[in-house]
Amino acid sequence: MARILALDFGTKRTGIAVTDELQLIASGLTTVNTSELLVFLKKYFAEENVELVLVGEPKQRDGAPSQSEEAIKLFLKDFIEKFPQQKIERVDERFTSKMAVQTMIDSGLKKKKRRNKALIDEISATIILQTYLYK
Numbered sequence: 001m002a003r004i005l006a007l008d009f010g011t012k013r014t015g016i017a018v019t020d021e022l023q024l025i026a027s028g029l030t031t032v033n034t035s036e037l038l039v040f041l042k043k044y045f046a047e048e049n050v051e052l053v054l055v056g057e058p059k060q061r062d063g064a065p066s067q068s069e070e071a072i073k074l075f076l077k078d079f080i081e082k083f084p085q086q087k088i089e090r091v092d093e094r095f096t097s098k099m100a101v102q103t104m105i106d107s108g109l110k111k112k113k114r115r116n117k118a119l120i121d122e123i124s125a126t127i128i129l130q131t132y133l134y135k
């Protein structure tokens with residue numbers, strides 16, 4: 001089997017999570033500057049077998065697209081041009097950032113570490129991946 005990769009896309013940073021090859025365990029991988037995301041993915045795809053890329057779909061409480069959806073659509077256009085064979089799915093990412101912060105609190109991280117936005121993005125990507133795996 002191949003891995004599944006999840007992206008919590010942001011205009012500044014993108015959190016990335018990945019499964020093991022059996023697609024049983026979701027783990028945070030890293031956070032990269034969004035401006036370097038396509039370069040990172042090209043290298044990652046060359047090194048790892050990735051079956052599917054999940055991209056978070058931010059929505060407002062009423063289900064309407066959030067403001068960041070336009071930036072995600074631009075990214076997806078570039079992604080599809082650069083990786084035309086790569087399968088993509090969208091996953092509702094409502095409340096993942098709040099869930100990520102709560103996860104950090106529950107795990108006992110100190111307040112200073114909980115302010116690390118890159119870590120929040122990585123955990124959010126992991127939650128997106130878990131949502132897909134366990135649906």
